[in-house]
Amino acid sequence: MANSTVLTDTRSAGKENRSSGKGSDFSELSRRISEAGLLRRRPLYYTVRFTAVGLALAGGVAAFLVIGDAWSQLFVAAALAVVSGQLGLAAHDLAHRQVFSRRRPSETGGLVVANVLLGMSYGWWMNKHTRHHANPNHENKDPDVAPDIIVWSRRQARQARQAKGPARFIGKHQAALFFPLLTLEGLNLSFSSFRALRSPSMKRPVLEGTLLVAHFAVYFGGIFTLLSPGKALAFVAVHQGLFGLYLGSVFAPNHKGMPMVEEGTELDFLRRQVLTSRNVDGGALTDVFMGGLNYQIEHHLFPSMPTPALAEAQVITERYCAELGIPYCRSGLVASHRTALRHLREVGAPLREAGQ
Incomplete structure (x- = not known):
């Protein structure tokens, strides 16, 4: 209820601003960001970053080939899961044209990184992610909060009370099962990619x-050729499981547990993005781990802003939101996950009550 009140109050403030003839609140922020030069491309940064990820991938593949049929390959699988997570973040930046300003090199790079190196459809993911950016945390328009195995609001939980079997069990215990379920996210992305064709x-x-077929032919062909069946299955389980856990740990803190937007709620662009997003505080390691997505508010306001500019944009944006009286959410990584899990438990209450 408190979240709904915040959305209503700030929505009214936004309307008053526009009716006063001052222009939209976002246009003033955009002007400040542009004057600071934060939207210009950073080719040196992306050259260094992508080269480092590429060398890490090459090193992981080389280690896989050198070690051969041994259980120590599971350490290689874990290391490659981190590399795969970084490749996913690279595909994300390419999709938003943070790296290249033109469409063709962005799409070409996205296809290479996503389809060839990760086994995930660039076109499908970009369509899905664009809809998320347009309406974050909107119950009917954001595909990232569409009810599937997990429900994200009490309304979704009430509608799912007739579910049976595993779906009902997961819904009732979704907070406890959230991180275990994330281990399946890598496989889910690939499955959804093939289905989207x-x-x-x-x-x-x-x-x-x-x-996609070429990726998995090389991936499974190489693993099952070099490793015995048991070790091969273990390698895939560790690699895909930790990859999914990594991606989920990067994306979940950004919106989960923030206000949900119901149908009919009217918010201007600035408030729609700020009120539904959360920044994750931390140092340089957090920036690397999350690929800049820890500055989720600024990323949603300026999707094409290169990653290294987001920290400076955060200072400008938070100060501007304070001027307008718009709540601006920041939290540590552990605290943000704790909030998300508490939200999942709260919204799943109707499913647990229905089973009593």
């Missing part, structure tokens, strides 16, 4: 499908 919204299904 039949979607009318997919622009190049043949190309993307071919690249």
Whole structure:
């Protein structure tokens, strides 16, 4: 209820500002950001970052080939899970045109990183992520909070009370099962990518499908050729499980536990992005681990802003929100996960009550 009150109050403030003839609140923030030069491309940063990730990938593959059929390959699998997470963050930046200003090199890079190196459809993910950015935490419009195995609001939980079997069990205990479920996220991304090839919204299904098949032919072919079946299955489980856990740990703190937007709620762009997002405080290690997505508010306001500019943009944005009286959420990484898990437990209450 408190969250709903905040959304209503700040929405009214935004309307008053626009009616006063001052222009939108976001336009003033955008002017300040532009004057600070924070939207210009940073080719040196991305050259160094992508080179480092590429060398890490090459090193992981080389270690895999040198070690051979041994259980120590599980350490290689764990290291490659981190590399895969960094590749996912690179694909994210390419999709938002943070690296290149033009569409073609961004798409080409995205296809190479996502489809070829990760086994995830660039076109499908970009479509999904664009819809998320347009309406973050909107119950009916944000695909990231669509009820699937997990419900994100009490309304979704009430609608799912008739569910049976595993779906009902997971919904009742979703907070406790959240991190274990994240270990399946890497496989879910690949499965959803293949399923999306039949979607009318997919622009190049043949190309993307071919690249996905090529990825998994090399991935599974190499693993099961070099390793015995038991070790191969263990390698895939560790690699995919930790990869999914990494991605989930990066994306979950940014919006989970923040206000949900119901149908009919009207918010201007600035408030829609700020009120539904959370920044994660930390040092340089947090910046590297989360690929800049710990500055989620600034990223949502300026999606094409290069990663190294986000920290400076955060200072400007937080100060500007304070001027307007707009709540600006910051939290530590552990605290943000704790909030997200508490939210999952609270919204799952109708499912637990229905089983009593």
